[in-house]
Amino acid sequence: MATKIKSININAFRGIPELDINPDGKNMLLYGENGMGKSSIIDAIEFFFTGEITPLEGVQGLSLQKHGPHLNFNPDDINIKMAFNPGNVVLNRTYSTAPNPTTSLNEYFEIAQKGTFILRRSQLLEFINSKPRERFKSIANIIGLQSLDEIELSMQRVRDELKGRRNSEEDNYRELLTQISNLTGKDIIDEGNVIQALNEKLVEEGQATINSFKDVTQHSENLMKNVKNKDIDKISIFAEIIEETKIPLTDDHFLEYIITFNDKIAFLLDKQIKEKLSIRSLLEIGRNTISNAQLDTCPLCEQPIDRELLLFEIDKRLETIENLSNVASEIRSRSSEIITELERLVSKLNIISRKIRLLPEMSNYYGELSKRIECINNLKNSIRLAAEFKNEIKIEQIIEQINTTNQFWMAIFEYSSKIFDSIELNSEEKKTLNSITLIGQVKLKNDDILRGKNQLKHYNDRYVIAEKLYSTFSETKKAKVQEIYDSIQKEINEFYSILHPNDFHTDITLQVVKRASTNLKMKPFNRDEQDPRALISEGHLDSLGICIFLAFVKKFNNNCSLLILDDVVTTIDSHHRKKICELLHNQFNDYQLIITTHDQIWYEQLRATQRAYGSAGSWKNITLDNWSLENGPIINQHKPKWEKIQEKLSNYDKEGAGSASRYYLEWILKEASNNTETNVKYKHSGLYTVGELFTPLKNRMNKLLLNGEFKDSYSKVILKLESTSFMGNLLSHDNPYAGNFSQSEVKDFCESVHLLHEIFQCPECGNFIKYYPDLKQLRCPNPKCETPFEEATK
Template sequence: MPQRITHLKLTNFRGATQPVTVKFTPEKGGLKTNVVVIFGENGTGKSTIVDALDVVGNASFGSLLRPGIQAPQKHVASLTKDAQSVEVELTTKAGHTCKAKLSGKTVVLTAGSPDTIMPEIRVLRRRDLLQLIEATPAKRYEAIQEFIAVTGVDNAEAALRTDCNTVEKLFNNAESARAQAEKTLRALWEQEKQSGEPDSDPLAWATYRAAESTGDLQDQLDKLAKGHAAMQQVAAIVTQWQNAQTNYIKEKSTLDAAETALQDLNQGANERSSDLISLLSSAERYLALPADPSTCPLCDNGVQADELRLRIQSQLEQLQTSRSLLQKLSDAQIRLKTAADENVRCNRETVRVAKVLTTHFASYEPAAVGTLSLDWKAHEAELAVAEPSDTTSASIVALSERLMAISEAVGSEHESLQTRLTVYNNIKTQARLLNESTAEVARLNTSLERLRGACTLVVNKRREFVQTILDDIIGEVNTLYQAIHPGEKIGLHRLEMDDVKRASLEQQATFEDKSGVVPQAYFSESHLDTFGFCLWLALAKRDNPKQIVLVLDDVFTSVDAQHFRRISDLLAAQASNFQQVIVATHNRLWHDYYKISGAGVHLLKLERWTLARGLRPHEDQILIAELALALEADIFDRQAVASKAGVLLENVLDNLAAYYECSLKYRPGRGHTLGDLLRTTKKLFQEAKVQRVRRDAQGNPIAPHLEENWIKIALKRHHEKLDAIKLIRNEVGAHFNSLGNDWSDNDVREFGQAAYDLAEALACQQCGHMPKNLRADHRGCGCDAKHQTRLFPLSLN
């Protein structure tokens, strides 16, 4: 089980500019209390200590988590250090430790050992209290969420909501697809529907159409496309053949003209002139540079190449005209041969393509081609034996011209078939899409309804669970509230989860005889503060409070002295429910109440903070402990002893007078004196006695069921002794008075010891509180009923 905190070591954390250890237990014995009160004026470092508890207990940046701070991790380190040097170490009574360090933007917690058990640390700050009472319902729910956390259910609910949103989007998309498919199919139905087809429902019509076979239509389309392509091929090759014919005729004419010109030039000339030109040209090429022959290749006689070249060039110049005509004749012959070869190729290709065309149309003749009334079988037979020739090609040209005349009609027929096929395919596609999307919509709708049902079930169960918790704590809240505001017609009526919003908490209160009122409209500021505190405390008590350390950080700023006392008493009474209660306050009224009353707390005080020294916590003794130290001091301070004893005594007697409703003389403008208090409690002390159980060294009760283990202390002698020397209070401890000189140190020491003995007799040795709670025949302290300190009588008759 977790143990209370004993030490908190801060290194370079916020105000801790120097390493400091805060001790949460008395250094030398003292009451075994689980309540720690940290007092310090503003600016002494209370928030640093509370934030340190928050960071090591919850990995939270505590008071730095506020809207005005965007990057709290940047402000955790003290002013003189960086974030990497920050360390907070917590130690429990069992010796377990846990360290907190910074890693980037996060807090990293490291346990001292694998079996380390840390208490839960719940921190209540002023702003958290305001969230409970003044914030919006959603923020109010956030403020209490840690007490009613159902993490597994919240995670399941979040996952269900995510799944719902995902499936809802898929459902909407499927519904849109279904609607679009239906719209498209209806348009096709209205446009393409023919007589005799279903006319009541587009899908029924589409199903009817989809049952038709489109194989024949596709076959016709393929054959028509093939025939139309063959027509284009024939037209293309016919054009090529015609171009080849034209080119052949042109080249034949060019050759004839060249031959005629050469014949005219050679008339009357030496018949060998042409051969001579040819011979000289060959010789010129042979002798062309860089060749430089020295012998004739024919006769093998020696030659002068340069001289021979000159002679050949001279003769060729003389024969230039003949040479030019010969070259033209040669070129014309080459071009004519090329044209003839192309003509042969075109004849051959024309016949081949025409065969493909006639064979295709012989087996399938489009309607547009049928208007020509051609016998395609006969054409196919003729071409099967026909040789490629100009005559054959000429007949094919005639056929192509007739086909080209109807080419547009064939294209229209193809386009019509293509449109019909596209419509059929579109009808099938849209019908399929409509069927698939309709099925998908139905499937997703079923899933969505189930998910919504599961989500609603989880949400309702979570709300019921949380509402049950809220209903259960109303009585506890009001009990706590009445302890602070006894007899006032004010309290909590209803805490209610909003039925519409996921995480929203509504509050209803009672005021006078009216129920269901909004507390913010009727409660005073102090009533709202204490109301929020009681709500938070009741929530903290509901689940394993013994594992919790409660931390209150300057929570109360608007309550008066009387309510401070009641809140202190309430905390003292409730502290036993928790592992530990730590209160940080700057209110001196609260500090002084604890210090003077001797209530069971460990009191810490923070001295003035400086940058050089950092936090300065020290143990602040309660008044009775200070009195004990003053009585035992080597150097006796008579005024200090008289003063402390008087203040302690007045506090004890004032409380007893209040508990037993003793009558006191009215003194306007000032309080009652020690003499007044002794006189008014005299009757009480005549019969007053205290009973307390014996305890062992650890403070545990020893067999409280045995009568002999109960110590009985009569208080009459204490009162008589103090009444006899009461003047020491003023004459020595309060005012300058020459009569004080008549009292010896022993007299003052006796007065101090008597005051100490009375306070010690009345206070419970375990919790430190004076018995005041009403029981059957006595008053009891805040300890367990079986072994609490008892004060008799119950009341004065």
């Protein structure tokens, strides 16, 4: 037996001080105007299972702690209690504690804790209007790919870091060869030419050559015998320092590389964080407000707007936040290269520091060297943080630190050279010392080349492995995700065909295009695949989003019977809403559905479908009639429109009865016009006056009906309705004030409207009758109606 919610108790939560709802394991239909608390109830259900409230996520200034509790309550006051059948299992969620499900509920909660049982209007748009990466995230939440996506991203980062290290070692290898070329004055292609180039230089200087770098120590000692100065050891150190520091510590290319790196960081931070949290959130709020509320005026300046054009322009602006994964990958590689180069700078500074420590004449430089080393290490940390997109680099500070370190490096060279030049050595001794220093410098750089080559091989081998692992994992994941997409595309197309049986747009596909990105395509009129946003209306797009969500739920939420649709049919027309009702009843009758709406037509269509399918007993139809800060939502079991109007009449509330009957009449006229294929002048807003609907419907029925009992009954009802004073005013003014009419006049109007409803209803099941041109009949459209109404037409 499937798990179903028996009761819900909400305390101190988002507009609800205390509320009890008892579905008793049945489906729930919640109707109420905006601001009556429907979404708060859905938020409470989501919070119970997930500990989160989706509408608060990612919005600057909003948080669960601050905006979760009802006004004048604290987070610790929040308590959501639910009872589940079978077994009447009662569980609680508070701000700080999660429910602990019994074994029998484990599978149900495992799905529900992901929050993938709810579809809101804002989430509906994510399936259609979001960029491929955001669409993939929405789908990944449903099918449970988050952990795999995190693994893939980690593998990508490791690969990028190894690539950066490898590239840095390659650059260092080439730089060392260049430095040896400068020392020897010879062009060196690779490390195999170093000994030859060094010996050619030694021959030019009139010195003995060496066979290998293993002989350097002995060779230098032999040369030193030609130097008679007693401070030869100190002189050698000065010579080594001079030789090392005469080459600048860094060049302008390195600074330019860091500046470019920071520019990319700044771009990413600006687009993905600042704009996302400010401009994007504002645009999304505006888009959702204009779309959901069907506004034709700007909510800020109250000027008229072209709603569809404005929504299109907003979407275009939102699309300026581009897919930046390649830039992020490049940044990670660059950061590794910069950090490796900074580590080399520290190594060079440490080598010089150890030598200076042996020279009392340079003691003043030792302390400053330690500060320079500390500064470079701090720069490495700044680069690491920037590569994680936590902040920009303070580029002016980095440039200043590196330039200061370079200047200090050159100061060491100049001071060492000055002292060295003051030492009394003859030309032969200086020549010998220069040769010894040259040999030592070339050996050190050759040793660095050999070490670097080993490091290069180390990083390259690991990069090749990491790239292979990443690409294999990524391609396998991509293929498996595509398999999942392929497995549900049949149901997506089937559901869409149910809603749009005569639509020429076919072959709806979800395609994995690259890491964590999903494209949505469909074929128009047997042409090439295109983005559906370029092909179909806003209402069709919304219905497509519903189909995608329902297909994923059907595939992946097998063990969770809960399905919530929160105000998702705003832009969908009446005919296709009715199709959604049928889809839910036919395909999801084993789920516990909770549907909220502020749209009375959709509410009535759902109730009509309940009657048509004989499922009214498995539904709780609830209206939210009011809301107050002190009491929260006021809920009531549904009463039919006519019953509510009768109550108002019995209470002598003629204004309320007249207003309710006017809306009642509008609803009847819309449904009857739709079902009889009445030609009504199209209005973009979808808002019609009674006169704009009544006269075309009356003319249409006069053309359809044959003489007979039904036509006589229909004509009497129309005549009675038109003869009421209230209706006469309604046709001429659209919005008459009921206070201008007597109680009996209002009552006559109300009863006439109800009679009109009965004329267009099947007497057996209560569904609106429908015109079938092929049959030339008005008949009940309910296939389950045992005695369907039938009336022949012209």
